[in-house]
Amino acid sequence: MGLLKTLLVGRPNGLRAQLRGILGLTKATSEGSPSTGEKGSTPPPPNSPTHEPAEKALRLNKEAPRDVTPPAGYEVVLHKDALEPGKIIEVIIGGTAIAVARVGNEYFAISNKCPHADGPLGEGTLDGHIVSCPYHGWTFDVRDGACKTNPYALVPSYPVQVVGTAVCVKM
Ligand code: FES
Numbered sequence: 432m433g434l435l436k437t438l439l440v441g442r443p444n445g446l447r448a449q450l451r452g453i454l455g456l457t458k459a460t461s462e463g464s465p466s467t468g469e470k471g472s473t474p475p476p477p478n479s480p481t482h483e484p485a486e487k488a489l490r491l492n493k494e495a496p497r498d499v500t501p502p503a504g505y506e507v508v509l510h511k512d513a514l515e516p517g518k519i520i521e522v523i524i525g526g527t528a529i530a531v532a533r534v535g536n537e538y539f540a541i542s543n544k545c546p547h548a549d550g551p552l553g554e555g556t557l558d559g560h561i562v563s564c565p566y567h568g569w570t571f572d573v574r575d576g577a578c579k580t581n582p583y584a585l586v587p588s589y590p591v592q593v594v595g596t597a598v599c600v601k602m
Contacts, residue, residue, distance in 0.1 A: 521553025
């Protein structure tokens, strides 16, 4: 049976095993596969805690700059290239969640908390200057926090300045 298995799936450290490892198809076995920690050239499987998706690696290159001194009262919240035009993101500053939006090359910041039922506006969709709450669709203007769905609702908006590569928000 061992010979038949070797013929069908290859040796534990053979070329086919290495290809399975590269493609993330490796299963942990008791026969010394690459996922058991043996020294080899195969990367860890995708669900391994040491495996970092390429997307995360890209984000690490766009961390909020630490070498920028923000204007008085402002805090650096993110790298200006960390947010593509037409996108909105949730950022935690001093324990408070805010939503930072980019429209063209302008940045805006409003509260992350929808007044309807606490929906996370930073997870909403942005259309021009209008963000739609992901929960029930109320819409807000990211320039001033005005609610377009309910004229009596409003979310706080915060001044934003870009200094070098840093997006800075005054809370
Ligand atoms: S929580 Fe935002 S629309 Fe309902």
